Amino acid sequence: MYKVVIGLEVHSELKTETKCFCSCENKFGGEPNTRCCPVCTAMPGALPVLNKKAVEYAIKAGLSVGCRINEYSVFERKNYFYPDLAKAYQISQLEYPLCVGGHVDIEVDGKKKTIRLDRIHLEEDAGKLIHSPNGTMVDYNRAGVPLIEIVSMPDIESAEEAVLYLQKLRATLLYLGVSDCKMQEGSLRCDVNLSLHKEGEPFGTRTEMKNLNSFRAVYRAIKYEAKRQEEELEAGREIVQETRRWDDNAGKSYSMRSKEDAQDYRYFPDPDIVPIIVRKDYIEKIQKDLPKLAYQRAEEYVKNLGLTEQDALLLTNEKYVSDYFDQVIKEFNEPKFVCNWILGEVFKKLNTLDNEEIEILISPKNMAKLLKLYHAQTIGQNVARKLLDELWGTDDDPEIIVKEKGLAQNNDAKGLEEIIKNIMQNNQKAVEELKNGNQKTMAFFVGQAMKATSGKANPKLVNEIVQKLIK
Ligand SMILES: [Zn+2]
Structure with a gap:
């Protein structure tokens, strides 16, 4: 029996107003090459200026997972040539990253498991290649967008644990408000390092799969790669240290490049950017102002509102749901009733929507009005459900609709x-x-x-x- 060892590198784009080293707008999409300037397209003589907000966000992320923040950190140039990288180097951190250590705790079969982190560093994103029948084009809108790379220790032992870890990390970043974590837009991406070994023996040779952009892809890629390595070892072959490309449609991974042509990035400190010195009081201030994370909100729901632990967890899984719940109960203070309705009817409605456009499209105020009518039995359950559909995406007042359409229940x-x-x-x-x-x-x-x-x-x-x- 082989043991699977997995380490994840997660790249998360930071939701700053502007890019990491210039004042270009940091926003997804847009006409190609309309959000760039001499700095992010590497015109000769252009000089980078560090975005303070990006540093603040990276520190926020680090503190929320228990990292130690380095008071002295350095940007380095990671040299490689690729058309989406105009400077032919990426500004990143190697020797002195901003955040070190830390951990993410997950729950596996009812037991707490700690996944240790190696580091979180700040770097810039590259541009995007657009492939078309006429050739390949480059869009530099994304070039220079600030990223944090969160590197875990090899503490993950299965595809299930990897997904739990990613879910926890994603929720944390969303609650902090430092990234929008839209995997379909690439603002959260994951590299998987995986190897097998037998109990008591040293770690085996690992392979790397890059840029997985959905939890499902991570799950399937890990299952596939663990099985592939096991078959290789069983057949008496050696695992080649290589980068593999995961093809989600085919459900297979392919060898991309082996160690022989692995790149030496020749990192060296960027002479254009001075080292970052973060003062202790600055770190303490960020620590003090950290927003409540999912588990902290869940604890409060149980303690202050009397919800069950399970309901509290379901409500806080996604920040926008928890925010919405908070707003509705401000208008209508029946937490249990509101919670049941959101977890039941609203979730049912959300499940019918496309992943990309999941949003609750009734204002909290109108939702509170609808629920008051239902709670007071002015309308029955069926009418309440129908109203949910009818009000979705509108700004109509449920009280007025019930009156106008004569939907009130007969309680005579x-x-x-x-x-x-x-x-x-x-x-x-x-x-x-x-x-x-x-x-x-x-x-x-x-x-x-x-x-x-x-x-x-x-x-x-x-x-x-x-x-x-x-x-
Ligand atoms: Zn720019």
Whole structure:
């Protein structure tokens, strides 16, 4: 039996206003080469100036995962030639990264497992190659966008653990507000280093798979590569240290380049950028102002709002859901009721949407109004569900719609009793069956009462009245 050893390198673009070393706008997309300047396209004589916000964001990320922040860190040039890299070097950090150590804790089979971090350093992104039938073009809009690279120790032992680690990391960065972590736009990317070895033996030769851009791709690539290496070893062959390309459509990885032509990046300190000195009080201030992370919000939901631990975890998985919940209960302070509705009906709705456009498209204020109507039984569950669909993507006021469309539930016990008496008189056989304990007949009476009231009868009330009448 082989043990799998995995280390992950996660690249996360920082959500600063401007790029890392120039004042170009830092934003995804746009007409190619409209968000660049002499600095990020490496015109002769152009000089980089470090974006302070990028340093602050990197420190925030580091502190939230328990890194030690280096008060002295240095930018280096990582030299390699590629058309998307105009300077023929990337500004990065090697010897003196901004953040060192730290850890991310995950829960595996109900037990806490610590994944140690090696470092988090700050660097710049490269441009993008656009391949077309007429040739390959370069877009430098992304060149110079600030990135943090989060390097884990080889503490991950399965594809499942890798995904848990990435989910935790992504949630942390989102709660901090330092990255939007949109994997489909490449603002969170992952390199996987993987090797196999037998218990008690030293680590085996590792391979690297670069730029995986979905959790699913990471999961499948790890499963595939672990199996491939096992088959190689079982067949008595040696693992070649190499970079492999994962093809998500084919579900296979291919050899890209081996160690023989592995590059020597000839790192050296960038003479255009002075070392960064971060003062202790600056670090302390960032530490003090760190926002609450997912687990801290979940703890508060349990402690202060009386939610179950499981519900609290589900609500805080995604920051936008937790933010939304907080806003709704500000308007309508029934946490448990609001939580059930969000985890049930709203999640059902979100599940029907495309991954890229997941967003809750009803203002918290209108959602609170809708839930108040439902909670007070002014509208029934079915109408509440229909209203959710109807209000989605609009700014309509649920109170006005309920009034205008006459959707209010019929809670008039006296009137309903008359209607039900009438139904019973015409359906003596069903009455007998119900008296004999056939509860299925109840659905028949509720259905008839609904029919007689154009669907507006309060089903709970109908149920109570029928029970009362057959006694
Ligand atoms: Zn620029």
